[in-house]
Structure formats: C-alpha cells, structure tokens
Amino acid sequence: MAYLEGMQDIGSEIMDEVLAARAEFDYAKFSKFDVLKAIEKDELSVRDFGALLSPAAAEFIEDMAQIAQAKTRAKFGNNINIFTPLYISNHCDNHCVYCGFSLHNNIKRAKLDESQLRVELENIKKTNLEEILILTGESQRSSVEYIGKSCKIAREYFKVIGVEIYPLNVDEYAYLHECGVDYVNVYQETYNLEKYKKIHLQGTKRVFPYRFNAQERALMGGMRGVCFAALLGLDDFRKDAFATGLHAHLISQKYPHAEIGLSCPRLRPIINNSRINPRDVHEKELLQVIMAYRLFMPFASITVSTRERAGFRDNAIKIAATKLSAGVSVGIGGHSEKTGDDQFEIDDIRSVDEVCKSVKDSGFYPLMSEYIYV
Amino acid sequence: MKDSFILGDKEFSSRFILGSGKFDPSLIDACIKEANTQIITLALRRVGESRVENILNYIPKNITILPNTSGARNADEAVRIARLSRELGCGDFIKLEVIRDSKYLFPDNNETLKATETLAKEGFVVLAYMYPDLNFARDLVNAGVASVMPLASPIGSNQGLVMKRMIEILVSEIKTPIIVDAGIGRPSQACEAMEMGCAAVMANTAIATSSDIVMMARAFKNAIVAGREGYLAGFGSVKSKASASSPLTGFLRD
Numbered sequence: 342m343a344y345l346e347g348m349q350d351i352g353s354e355i356m357d358e359v360l361a362a363r364a365e366f367d368y369a370k371f372s373k374f375d376v377l378k379a380i381e382k383d384e385l386s387v388r389d390f391g392a393l394l395s396p397a398a399a400e401f402i403e404d405m406a407q408i409a410q411a412k413t414r415a416k417f418g419n420n421i422n423i424f425t426p427l428y429i430s431n432h433c434d435n436h437c438v439y440c441g442f443s444l445h446n447n448i449k450r451a452k453l454d455e456s457q458l459r460v461e462l463e464n465i466k467k468t469n470l471e472e473i474l475i476l477t478g479e480s481q482r483s484s485v486e487y488i489g490k491s492c493k494i495a496r497e498y499f500k501v502i503g504v505e506i507y508p509l510n511v512d513e514y515a516y517l518h519e520c521g522v523d524y525v526n527v528y529q530e531t532y533n534l535e536k537y538k539k540i541h542l543q544g545t546k547r548v549f550p551y552r553f554n555a556q557e558r559a560l561m562g563g564m565r566g567v568c569f570a571a572l573l574g575l576d577d578f579r580k581d582a583f584a585t586g587l588h589a590h591l592i593s594q595k596y597p598h599a600e601i602g603l604s605c606p607r608l609r610p611i612i613n614n615s616r617i618n619p620r621d622v623h624e625k626e627l628l629q630v631i632m633a634y635r636l637f638m639p640f641a642s643i644t645v646s647t648r649e650r651a652g653f654r655d656n657a658i659k660i661a662a663t664k665l666s667a668g669v670s671v672g673i674g675g676h677s678e679k680t681g682d683d684q685f686e687i688d689d690i691r692s693v694d695e696v697c698k699s700v701k702d703s704g705f706y707p708l709m710s711e712y713i714y715v
Numbered sequence: 716m717k718d719s720f721i722l723g724d725k726e727f728s729s730r731f732i733l734g735s736g737k738f739d740p741s742l743i744d745a746c747i748k749e750a751n752t753q754i755i756t757l758a759l760r761r762v763g764e765s766r767v768e769n770i771l772n773y774i775p776k777n778i779t780i781l782p783n784t785s786g787a788r789n790a791d792e793a794v795r796i797a798r799l800s801r802e803l804g805c806g807d808f809i810k811l812e813v814i815r816d817s818k819y820l821f822p823d824n825n826e827t828l829k830a831t832e833t834l835a836k837e838g839f840v841v842l843a844y845m846y847p848d849l850n851f852a853r854d855l856v857n858a859g860v861a862s863v864m865p866l867a868s869p870i871g872s873n874q875g876l877v878m879k880r881m882i883e884i885l886v887s888e889i890k891t892p893i894i895v896d897a898g899i900g901r902p903s904q905a906c907e908a909m910e911m912g913c914a915a916v917m918a919n920t921a922i923a924t925s926s927d928i929v930m931m932a933r934a935f936k937n938a939i940v941a942g943r944e945g946y947l948a949g950f951g952s953v954k955s956k957a958s959a960s961s962p963l964t965g966f967l968r969d
Contacts, residue, residue: 597815599817638818711758711786712760712786713760
C-alpha cells in the first residue's frame with residue numbers, strides 16, 4: 342500500500358534490497374558444506390547467514406551454540422540487560438488478524454492518564470529496574486504528544502527509555518528523543534509483502550514501506566538504538582528471519598554508530614483466539630534463528646521475551662541472548678490496577694527479583710542500565 | 716631498581732591496567748590480588764547503574780579509577796561525560812573513547828583529537844584510545860595528551876598485536892607513554908607489547924573469558940613483568956646466519 346498523506350518518504354534504498362534478497366533466498370539449496378564453512382568464519386557474509394538459517398544447519402546446532410556462546414561472552418561479557426515493558430494504551434486503529442489489540446477484537450480498552458501512569462512507574466521502580474519500554478497500541482488516541490509526555494514522566498523514574506509504538510516521521514522521533522527516549526523498536530511482523538496484505542486488513546499499519554523505514558527515520562531523528570524483529574510463525578520463519586537480519590545489517594552499514602537490537606518473538610495465543618500458535622517454529626528452530634543472528638551480528642543485542650518459557654530464556658542467555666524482560670504485564674495498569682486487557686498470553690510470569698536471581702544463579706550479572714545521557 | 720611510570724601526578728609500579736568492559740566482581744578481585752593491578756577503567760555509563768548495585772563498591776579505595784567516556788559518539792559528548800565524571804568525584808583522569816562504529820568499536824581519531832584539545836586545556840589527564848597512526852599521535856601529544864592508547868586489534872577480539880608494526884613506530888617516535896589498549900588476548904601478546912617498549916598494557920576480555928580468571932590474571936602479571944624486564948635489559952641483535960659464541964679465529968696472534 343502506498344504512503345498516505347503525512348507519512349514521510351526518506352527515499353531509502355534498503356527495502357528494495359531486502360525484499361529482493363528475501364525473494365531469492367532459497368534455503369533448501371544450502372548443503373552441510375555451506376553450513377560448516379559459515380560456522381568457521383569470523384566475518385559472515387549474507388550468504389553464510391542464510392546457510393545458518395537453513396534446514397541443513399539443524400544438525401550443527403550444538404556447534405553453533407558453542408561459537409555463539411563464545412562470541413556473546415567476548416562482546417557482552419557476563420552482562421544481561423534487564424528491562425520491563427509498560428503498556429500505556431491498548432487502543433488500536435489497525436485490524437491485524439494475529440493481535441489481541443486488533444480493532445475488531447472485543448477486549449477491555451484503556452489508556453493511562455498521568456496519575457495512573459505515575460502509579461505504574463512508581464510500582465515498577467520498586468523492583469529496582471532502570472530500563473523501561475513504553476508501548477501503545479497503534480492508534481491516534483495515543484498521540485505523539487501523549488507518548489512524549491509519558492516518556493518525559495518515565496525519565497523522572499528510569500535511566501533508559503525505549504518505545505514500541507506506531508511508526509513516526511523523523512521530526513516526531515526527534516521530539517521523542519528530546520523527551521528522553523533513546524531507542525525504538527519497530528517490528529515488521531513479516532517481510533512477505535503478499536502475506537503482509539492478507540493479515541493487516543485495516544489501518545495505517547497496512548503501509549508496509551512506511552513501517553519498514555521506521556528504524557532509519559528513528560536514527561535520523563537522533564535515536565541511539567533501533568530494534569528489529571519478525572513475528573515468527575506468521576509466514577515462512579526462515580525467510581522472515583533472513584530478511585530481519587539483512588534489514589538490521591544494512592541499517593548497521595549505513596548508520597555504523599547505531600546500536601542494533603534484534604528480538605525473536607513467536608506467535609502466541611490471544612484473548613478470543615487461543616488457537617494461535619507459532620506453527621513450525623519450535624524451540625529448536627527458534628534457537629537456530631537466535632544463534633544465526635548472533636553469528637552474523639556478534640555486536641547486536643538479542644532479546645528473548647516472556648512469550649517464551651522461563652527454562653528457554655534461562656538457557657538462551659547462556660548461548661546468545663543478552664536482554665530479558667522481567668515482571669511483565671502486557672495489559673494496561675498491570676503493575677497496579679488492571680484497566681485494559683492483554684495483547685497476548687505470556688509464558689514467563691516471573692518477577693524482576695526471580696529473573697535476576699536466576700540470572701545470577703547462572704553466573705551472569707543482571708545489568709539494569711549502561712546508558713549515559715549527554 | 717625502581718621501575719615505574721607516571722600519569723598526571725601519579726606514579727604506578729604495575730603496568731597492567733584492567734579494563735572494565737566485561738565488569739565482573741570476581742575479575743576485579745582477581746586482577747587486584749593476582750596481577751597487582753593499580754588502575755581500573757570504569758565506564759561512566761555504568762556508575763549508578765541501579766539502586767542496589769554500584770560498580771564503585773567493588774573497587775578498593777587504593778585503586779586508581781580511570782573513568783572512560785564509553786558511549787560518546789562525538790567530541791562534544793565525550794567532553795560532557797568527562798566533565799560529569801569530574802563532578803561525580805572521579806578526579807581528573809579520563810580515558811577518551813569516542814566511537815561511531817557499533818560493530819568493531821573503532822575509535823574516531825578526529826573526534827578524539829577535538830575532545831583532547833578541550834579536556835587537556837581544562838586540566839584533565841587525558842588517555843586517548845586511538846587507531847594507530849603516527850601523525851595523529853603527534854597531534855594528540857601537541858594537544859596535551861598524557862598517554863596515547865593505540866588498539867592492538869579490535870576490542871574484545873583476543874586477536875593480539877595485529878597492529879604491531881604501527882605500534883612499534885609510535886613507541887620509537889612518541890615520547891608520551893604508549894599504552895596498548897584493546898585486542899590483547901594472551902599473556903605472550905602482553906609480554907610482546909612490553910618487549911616493544913610500551914609503557915603498559917590494558918586487558919579485559921582475555922582474562923574475563925578465561926576458564927580460570929585467577930590463574931590468567933597471574934599469567935598476565937608475570938608476562939608483563941617479563942616483557943618489561945626484557946625490554947629494559949636490551950635484546951641481542953637477530954642475525955640471519957649463525958654467530959659462534961667461541962670464535963674460530965681466536966687463536967691468531969698480533
């Protein structure tokens with residue numbers, strides 16, 4: 342779908358390159374030899390990255406784990422970043438068939454006012470966290486000004502603020518950066534254009550290229566970091582993981598100063614549709630994706646969310662993951678008095694203390710913040 | 716014989732500096748006890764990281780903290796971090812790190828020079844992380860740097876002295892202490908850097924990622940001492956042909 346009025350077109354060339362590469366990516370053609378060659382390299386090419394995502398790499402999952410672990414420790418040491426998401430509104434103007442916040446899903450809607458927001462922030466602060474990710478549904482009922490004001494208030498309590506909201510123009514990202522936001526998550530969901538059209542049936546989210554270029558606009562607006570993800574299970578997960586990694590890689594090349602993050606969400610059940618599942622993306626496939634990301638981009642932070650069970654997350658940090666959410670609620674008011682329903686079902690319901698204890702018990706250091714605002 | 720080196724108004728006998736990038740209390744403890752470390756770098760962005768953990772609590776009072784400007788992407792940000800460090804009571808020492816490359820973490824020499832010029836004028840003891848380049852090192856010296864810190868290879872890579880020849884040139888041409896910073900992965904590489912005449916070696920990953928941190932810290936100390944003593948003793952020349960220690964022509968009379 343073409344850009345709508347008010348959507349800034351920055352004329353980036355990256356989307357065409359990613360989509361063309363995704364279309365050509367035939368993972369069935371990779372052999373064991375291709376995988377072994379890729380594993381041995383310090384600097385992986387895009388083709389090597391593709392090999393690690395192929396079915397041929399499945400039997401080398403232990404070899405990949407050993408190398409991923411070494412690369413992760415060399416770059417990040419024993420530090421594991423801990424944060425929590427804070428949903429401030431679940432109003433949404435989009436109809437996305439897989440999402441609990443979808444316009445046509447009959448759930449309880451809410452939006453935090455300033456006093457409710459402060460109660461939430463104060464309660465989260467008691468857990469000793471220093472990093473918070475502000476999330477909204479994608480609705481104009483959560484205006485940029487409302488989000489900015491919320492972030493400014495959040496900065497009174499926390500050192501690090503990220504946002505996961507609808508895509509914005511450069512000047513709007515610059516405004517949020519002034520409000521204290523330093524990183525932006527925008528997830529493309531799937532990089533298959535045809536599939537994208539079929540599952541995004543209403544709302545501005547249908548404009549694929551505007552969403553695709555959001556990270557670049559965020560960096561142009563002064564943000565320090567950007568995070569990428571496909572929602573694994575929506576479409577062919579190997580192709581989507583390949584496109585996600587390539588998207589992040591090309592942004593990293595164009596903006597070398599950018600701090601790159603990758604997330605690996607799998608589909609989860611939602612209110613009124615408990616049958617939604619990640620299909621062929623089992624834990625083994627998910628770990629393969631995570632490790633391929635690590636080998637291709639040793640410098641990128643990798644988040645494993647509470648969509649995954651505690652046991653998986655506890656072991657993923659030993660291999661490649663560097664960032665965990667904790668004490669999570671995906672509804673509105675979940676840290677005080679819940680007023681709005683959840684976006685999806687979470688699996689790991691542990692508190693911040695429990696997650697930190699588990700991190701420490703594994704010999705790691707739960708890091709609350711390593712940002713400095715200047 | 717006393718063999719120390721001076722930075723600012725301080726004298727140090729240990730030539731092993733611990734980087735704190737992969738901060739770990741056990742690493743700090745091992746390096747102080749086993750490697751006699753007297754200087755530990757500290758990323759300002761890790762100070763006050765949480766209300767329950769404070770990295771400063773793990774560093775004994777007799778250790779010199781070398782705050783770094785990790786996170787700065789340009790001279791302006793580095794200068795502001797340095798000033799913040801001073802305000803926080805971390806003193807006048809500052810390790811300049813200006814990095815605009817999240818992948819290899821290579822320093823930006825141009826921005827580093829700008830920041831050095833400003834901070835040296837403000838009385839900071841500036842140790843500048845730099846990409847080895849002779850002309851640039853001279854510029855840093857003219858700007859008032861206290862130490863030039865060339866990378867040996869990409870930070871955290873354990874690749875060792877990839878930039879060896881360039882560092883040798885710096886050591887021979889620059890009178891300011893040269894401290895090798897980044898990429899040293901083995902005690903033998905630290906030893907080699909000291910044999911070249913570097914004033915000190917900074918390491919972190921090599922020890923942090925070892926399976927025996929305590930033993931590796933001790934190995935680094937011994938290697939650095941051996942390399943330094945070898946440098947001070949002076950090496951014999953290397954010849955391409957054999958040179959008999961008992962000459963065959965020693966029987967000749969005048």
